Amino acid sequence: MSRMVDASTLDPxxxxxxxxxxxxxxxxxxxxxxxxxxxLDLRVPPGVTGLxxxxxxxxxxxxxxxxxxxxxxxxxxxVLGLDPTVDGPxxxxxxxxGPERNVLPDDMVAYDFVRHFAQIRGLPRDEARxxxxxxxxxxxxxxxxxxxxxxxxxxxxxxxxxxxAIAADPRLIVLDEPTDGLDPVQRDDMLGIIVDVNRxxxxxVMLSSHVLEEVERICDHVVALDAxxxxxxxxxxxxxxxxxxxxxxxxxxxxxxxSIDAVERRLADRGLSVGRSDLSLSVSGATDDELFDAVxxxxxxxxxxxxxxxRRRRTxxxxxxxxxxxxxxxxxxx
Amino acid sequence: xxxxxxxxxxxxxxxxxxxxxxGPSEPGARIVERGFQRYEGPRAGVPQAIRSVTWQSIRSTxxxxxxxxxxxxxxxxxxxxxxxAIAFVGLAVLVGDLLDxxxxxxxxxxxxxxxxxxxxxxxxVAPEVLVGDRRNGMLAMYLSTPLSRGxxxxxxxxxxxxxxxxxxxxxxxxxxxxxxxxxxxxxxxxEWLKALLRIVVSAFAIxxxxxxxxxxxxSLTDRRAFASIGVVLLALASPAVASxxxxxxxxxxxxxLIDIFSMPFELVYxxxxxxxxxxxxxxxxxxxVNLAWTVGGLVVVAWRxxxxxxxx
Numbered sequence: 195m196s197r198m199v200d201a202s203t204l205d206p207x208x209x210x211x212x213x214x215x216x217x218x219x220x221x222x223x224x225x226x227x228x229x230x231x232x233x234l235d236l237r238v239p240p241g242v243t244g245l246x247x248x249x250x251x252x253x254x255x256x257x258x259x260x261x262x263x264x265x266x267x268x269x270x271x272x273v274l275g276l277d278p279t280v281d282g283p284x285x286x287x288x289x290x291x292g293p294e295r296n297v298l299p300d301d302m303v304a305y306d307f308v309r310h311f312a313q314i315r316g317l318p319r320d321e322a323r324x325x326x327x328x329x330x331x332x333x334x335x336x337x338x339x340x341x342x343x344x345x346x347x348x349x350x351x352x353x354x355x356x357x358x359a360i361a362a363d364p365r366l367i368v369l370d371e372p373t374d375g376l377d378p379v380q381r382d383d384m385l386g387i388i389v390d391v392n393r394x395x396x397x398x399v400m401l402s403s404h405v406l407e408e409v410e411r412i413c414d415h416v417v418a419l420d421a422x423x424x425x426x427x428x429x430x431x432x433x434x435x436x437x438x439x440x441x442x443x444x445x446x447x448x449x450x451x452x453s454i455d456a457v458e459r460r461l462a463d464r465g466l467s468v469g470r471s472d473l474s475l476s477v478s479g480a481t482d483d484e485l486f487d488a489v490x491x492x493x494x495x496x497x498x499x500x501x502x503x504x505r506r507r508r509t510x511x512x513x514x515x516x517x518x519x520x521x522x523x524x525x526x527x528x
Numbered sequence: 529x530x531x532x533x534x535x536x537x538x539x540x541x542x543x544x545x546x547x548x549x550x551g552p553s554e555p556g557a558r559i560v561e562r563g564f565q566r567y568e569g570p571r572a573g574v575p576q577a578i579r580s581v582t583w584q585s586i587r588s589t590x591x592x593x594x595x596x597x598x599x600x601x602x603x604x605x606x607x608x609x610x611x612x613a614i615a616f617v618g619l620a621v622l623v624g625d626l627l628d629x630x631x632x633x634x635x636x637x638x639x640x641x642x643x644x645x646x647x648x649x650x651x652x653v654a655p656e657v658l659v660g661d662r663r664n665g666m667l668a669m670y671l672s673t674p675l676s677r678g679x680x681x682x683x684x685x686x687x688x689x690x691x692x693x694x695x696x697x698x699x700x701x702x703x704x705x706x707x708x709x710x711x712x713x714x715x716x717x718x719e720w721l722k723a724l725l726r727i728v729v730s731a732f733a734i735x736x737x738x739x740x741x742x743x744x745x746x747s748l749t750d751r752r753a754f755a756s757i758g759v760v761l762l763a764l765a766s767p768a769v770a771s772x773x774x775x776x777x778x779x780x781x782x783x784x785l786i787d788i789f790s791m792p793f794e795l796v797y798x799x800x801x802x803x804x805x806x807x808x809x810x811x812x813x814x815x816x817v818n819l820a821w822t823v824g825g826l827v828v829v830a831w832r833x834x835x836x837x838x839x840x
């Protein structure tokens with residue numbers, strides 16, 4: 195349950211009690227040649243939030259605004275209850291940031307790098323030392339912590355970026371494409387660590403990614419941008435997952451022309467709602483068990499053949515492409 | 529609101545392990561495996577962030593914690609700056625009895641021996657401290673911390689000043705200490721403190737002016753080499769232009785003031801109450817021009833960074 199708290203009455207480090215953790219109203223960011231964000235109204239609750247969108251969608255601009263690196267052209271933004279343009283230093287002390295770019299200095303030892311940023315974010319020297327080691331162990335680089343960053347693999351460097359983001363025990367970590375350049379195994383590991391950081395230590399996470407599948411795997415909430423505009427926001431359960439009804443993909447049989455049309459017609463004659471996209475039929479209007487029986491029987495009667503049959507699912511990809519065959523669901527799409 | 533889960537329960541204390549000799553361990557001794565956990569202790573503010581960036585910048589510039597190739601130039605510059613001081617002190621040790629204190633303790637003219645090393649060092653330090661962060665994206669990393677552009681620049685400016693002080697402050701201090709131990713230093717505690725004060729003020733006057741100019745050059749280009757060459761060329765060209773204007777075109781001697789290379793060292797003479805190399809210039813104008821170079825350089829840096837679009 196959300197509990198709204200007046201952030202001005204809180205110590206900044208208590209601002210985590212404020213929900214949502216990120217809130218924007220009519221946020222616009224214009225550069226001389228382009229409008230990067232266009233009237234964005236966001237409410238991001240605690241948890242792991244995926245910021246998705248294609249390159250140029252405005253993800254990085256939004257992250258820069260969250261961190262107070264840019265000032266919005268108009269509109270407002272509050273992060274952890276604070277305004278980044280006004281309370282920048284206090285806010286950024288509570289945020290860990292892992293950039294997308296390979297910014298790590300090649301000559302520096304991983305431990306020194308993590309310790310340095312832990313100190314900058316406010317940890318006393320001795321504490322920064324021990325937590326630098328602890329966070330490098332947490333991301334699986336305990337034995338490698340005294341290696342120069344320039345000698346590390348892409349996967350290891352991504353882990354170092356995560357370690358420096360969490361070392362000072364922030365309230366929120368913002369990770370820009372944290373799995374960029376990783377192979378599937380490394381990607382799984384990295385996503386697992388990010389989930390652990392949230393579940394085990396209560397650190398909220400916002401990660402940007404253009405890989406929708408990994409956002410679906412680990413995120414509680416999603417913010418989807420396209421060309422600077424909000425495409426969708428909400429919990430993953432609302433945006434994607436299992437929907438009511440079944441979806442059947444039929445095989446186009448050369449010797450039985452019109453069989454798919456016949457199936458579609460017969461299902462409609464049974465009083466069911468039927469949507470069609472090429473060879474796929476989306477059927478609703480009864481319980482799932484009844485629908486499965488009706489579809490199987492109808493396909494048999496029409497002499498058609500089933501390719502796949504299952505419950506209807508919506509993926510984030512559907513959210514983006516608007517490709518879902520779903521006429522009856524009004525949801526969180528903007 | 530999703531409640532923040534409490535930190536995982538700490539493990540119960542392990543029983544005292546046996547020592548390697550099989551006997552009982554020290555009372556209360558135990559192996560602590562702490563691991564990553566929430567931090568609830570005190571947090572420092574922006575001043576610590578500034579100190580940390582300053583120290584890290586100094587370390588990086590001097591090649592500390594970096595491969596040997598990054599140490600070569602700083603070590604050379606520092607060595608060149610200290611060799612004359614070591615030689616003078618050595619001379620005092622060997623023939624100190626024959627030396628008149630007024631002849632040896634010339635701290636102001638000492639910079640004449642090492643001005644080239646100071647200039648080269650100034651040309652190296654600021655580009656190393658500033659340009660790299662803009663090129664590789666570390667600037668955005670720093671600005672994602674409690675540091676703002678102003679506090680980041682303050683940390684970097686202090687780093688450049690302190691690094692330059694290694695060659696502007698260290699050698700005269702070495703002279704002072706060496707001469708003092710050999711009994712050819714300032715006469716009495718009062719004179720000694722006065723000399724110390726002059727050494728410190730002189731060193732930071734030189735460091736301030738050269739740091740500001742070098743930082744200004746470093747803020748205008750994203751290539752370290754261009755910034756370094758720009759600083760050295762400016763420092764070498766300005767004396768030639770000043771000389772051409774005053775000696776060649778017979779313009780006012782005040783045109784000497786555009787000599788960015790000589791004016792900081794001229795100021796040192798004035799701090800010691802000496803006429804210096806350009807006695808025709810008033811002390812007020814020498815002070816003013818050094819102040820102008822220092823403030824002007826910093827204004828350029830601040831202006832450049834205020835216009836910098838830093839994203840990510």
